[in-house]
Amino acid sequence: KLCPYHFVPPGLLIPLTAIYDTRYGEIEEKQSELRRNLHFRLGLPLDRPLLRTSNALTFGAMEMRDRSSSKSGSSLLRDVHKEIPSSGVSGGIMSLIDGSYEYYHYLHDGIDDNGWGCAYRSLQTIMSWYRLQQYSSINVPSHRF
Known part of the structure; x- marks a missing residue:
């Protein structure tokens, strides 16, 4: 069955x-090869999955498919590294992430994870990067079941 997807x-x-x-x-x-061919023919980078069906636009009552883990009006900060000034450390090396991500911090969302939540919040931040770069359509995991 053939189905159109818009990007x-x-x-x-x-x-x-x-x-x-x-x-x-x-x-x-077969789908991977088709997408790779489209990337090549359109001059799109081959290192990002830009034409997966999970990245397609939706029309009608729904707006563009939410690619982040949060709903509109989220209280999550995005790309916090962009506003951090240089530390001025002599001989220091600055490394920045390529792409957008949402920053998950402990005690966020009404969950008291102070003292144990750092690793889990780091996982959530990393997962948000994968979603926002369109490598995944899986929801960012939460503390709630």
């Missing part, structure tokens, strides 16, 4: 419609 990848000024055979899953080799 607006970075660098393209107009929307793109790709028609995929829905009998195949996204990781099926």
Whole structure:
């Protein structure tokens, strides 16, 4: 069964419609090869999955598919590294992340994870990066079950 999916990848000024055979899953080799070919023909980077069905736009009552873990109006900070001034440490090396992420901090969302939540909040921050770069459509894990 053929189904159209609409995308607006970075660098393209107009929307793109790709028609995929829905009998195949996204990781099926035929779909992967088709997406790789589209990336090549459109001059899109080959290191980012920009044309997965989970990254497609939605129309009608829904706006663009939410690619982040949070809903609109989120209290999460995004890309906090951009506003941090240089430390001025002599001989220090600055390394920055490429792409956007949401910053999850302990005691956020009404969860008292002070003293144990740092690693889990770091995991949430990393997962948000994968979602915002469109490598994953899996929700960022929460403390709630």
